[in-house]
Amino acid sequence: MTNTIPVRAAVFTGPNEPLDIKTLQLPAEPGDGEVLVQMVASGVCHSDLHALDGEWDTPAPLVLGHEGAGVVQRVGRGVDNVQPGDHVILSWTPSCGRCEYCAAGRPVLCEVANETAYRHVLADGKTRLRDGETPVKSFLGAGTFADHAMVPSTAVVKVREDAPLAQAALVGCAVTTGIGAVINTARMEAGSTVLVVGCGGVGLNVVQGARLAGARQIIVADVSEEKLELGRKFGATDTVNSKERDLVQAVRDITGGPGVDYAFEAIGLPRTIEQAYEAIRRGGTAVVVGQVADGVKISIDPFVMSDQEKKLIGSNYGSSRQVIDFPRILDLYMEGKVDLDSMITNRIDLDQVNESFDEMRVGNGIRSVIEY
Ligand SMILES: NC(=O)c1ccc[n+]([C@@H]2O[C@H](COP(=O)([O-])OP(=O)(O)OC[C@H]3O[C@@H](n4cnc5c(N)ncnc54)[C@H](O)[C@@H]3O)[C@@H](O)[C@H]2O)c1
Ligand SMILES: [Zn+2]
Ligand SMILES: [Zn+2]
Structure with missing residues (x-):
């Protein structure tokens, strides 16, 4: 039995059911090519609401959220793009860099991401999160409505450490899109x-x-x-x-x-x-x-x-090449050329995530950001 860590997460249990805030288990050690991220912030995006409202066919149980940033806690064997302590933005299209689309400079169309993250699983078709015996998937491979995430190394982009991670989280979806x-x-x-x-x-x-x-x-x-x-x-x-x-x-x-x-x-x-x-x-x-x-x-x-x-x-995803676009957009923010501060209209705890969807349904505010 491998060592596990407790993870506080907001779990989708089915359409139109409130997310269930509970403690799940995650292996303490990342597998080969995987990265354990301690999440610091996650935005709440309308794509999460599409899933929650049953507008998209989404498997349950699943940790929702895909717009997040955090700090690398541990890395598995073979990971060389990040190391513990690095600040990272999560990408919900972990592109392989090798398929035809990636080679053509169009990583948002990556074949591997299409078969893995877009099915809410890792490279082996499985998930690392557990609720007791039950496997729990992660939305778009990211599952950022949780205080930790286990993702492939291709899903993390290292960014400058002087940028606030709540603002950086938004670069992980809305801003780049x-x-x-x-x-x-x-x-x-x-x-x-x-x-x-x-x-x-x-x-x-x-x-x-x-x-x-x-x-x-x-x-x-x-x-x-x-x-x-x-x-x-x-x-x-x-x-x-x-x-x-x-x-x-x-x-x-x-x-x-x-x-x-x-x-x-x-x-x-x-x-x-x-x-x-x-x-x-x-x-x-x-x-x-x-x-x-x-x-x-x-x-x-x-x-x-x-x-x-x-x-x-x-x-x-804004036809982005995340390795180029995430750091570039964050630089523009730090230089005052892109406004990310005004985007955050509500800072919340994970427990308040269901209320943030109610606000989104009636069109209040721009982004709620969960801070862990
Ligand atoms: N293409 C992508 O890669 C990508 C990435 C992220 C999000 N999205 C999608 O983008 C969309 C917007 O996401 P968001 O997080 O900005 O949503 P949001 O809920 O923050 O914003 C939607 C806005 O549309 C307005 N609106 C609603 N109905 C309207 C109507 N009939 N006429 C005019 N305005 C209306 C609302 O008042 C609100 O300001 C969603 O469908 C989301 O899934 C796409
Ligand atoms: Zn989004
Ligand atoms: Zn690819």
């Missing part, structure tokens, strides 16, 4: 006009990315006035309350007729994805960042698509 969608996925040209639909944790980072990349006009849309104000704070030039105005018409009016060069949907609803597509100008690009519930479909006019050379593309 949002900024990356503009810079990596869309490769937006400076001087472009932009629409961002949804001003949550992800959408506000699309706004920051568009500002960084030199957009000349950034229109934000949301149904909450509070979120629209935050959009302005992060760099939006115009706002549309899409509960009060027809979004597509409003965007045409604001741009003087044509629509925007780039539109980013950061909610995950079919109608808002269609609106983002309809709001782009001839030759424009709409980027799907928000993730819909399983099975949802959209409707677009393919004649318009060809006639007007419109592009509709998807963005996973």
Whole structure:
């Protein structure tokens, strides 16, 4: 029997059930190629809520959470990218570096991550967490709603130690997803006009990315006035309350007729994805960042698509190369060029995680961050 350590975790037991806060067991020694991370902070992302609300087929029991940062406690044999004491951000796409996609510089599409983390297990198809005899999976291989995580070494990126880990945690999902969608996925040209639909944790980072990349006009849309104000704070030039105005018409009016060069949907609803597509100008690009519930479909006019050379593309994890993008974004934060402080609107204990989902459902605040 191997030695275990107790782990305080928020466990998903099935759709629409509150997360069960309990103590699990984890092996004290990481296996080959594995890293034991003492978690310091985890953001609460809407993707966790999709799982919790049963919108995505998610196995139970499972430790939810995927946006986290911490300190390396122990490393297994063969791990040479980090050592105990290193500050790390967790990646929920632990890319192998060797498959065709990784070799092509597109690690978010990694075949290995697709078979492991996206199935909430490690390389051997198993999980290390236990609740007594029962194996407990970790959401996207990360399971950051726990004070410790056992992850493959490919899931940790070492970052500077003078950066606060609560802010760093957000770089593990929302910030990289949002900024990356503009810079990596869309490769937006400076001087472009932009629409961002949804001003949550992800959408506000699309706004920051568009500002960084030199957009000349950034229109934000949301149904909450509070979120629209935050959009302005992060760099939006115009706002549309899409509960009060027809979004597509409003965007045409604001741009003087044509629509925007780039539109980013950061909610995950079919109608808002269609609106983002309809709001782009001839030759424009709409980027799907928000993730819909399983099975949802959209409707677009393919004649318009060809006639007007419109592009509709998807963005996973901001098309990031985490080893490059995590440290780079953190540098931008430390230099005052990216605002992560204002993103944290609620600092909570693990015990309050269920309440943080209630806040997210009604659209309150940007990010709740659990601190261990
Ligand atoms: N592509 C990726 O790799 C990736 C990564 C992380 C998250 N996501 C997805 O991005 C989406 C957003 O995540 P988040 O954490 O920012 O969510 P969030 O809950 O923080 O933000 C959603 C925002 O959308 C607004 N909204 C809701 N309905 C609306 C409507 N009909 N019209 C306009 N605004 C509306 C809300 O007021 C809120 O401000 C989710 O679907 C999440 O799963 C995708
Ligand atoms: Zn996320
Ligand atoms: Zn790979």
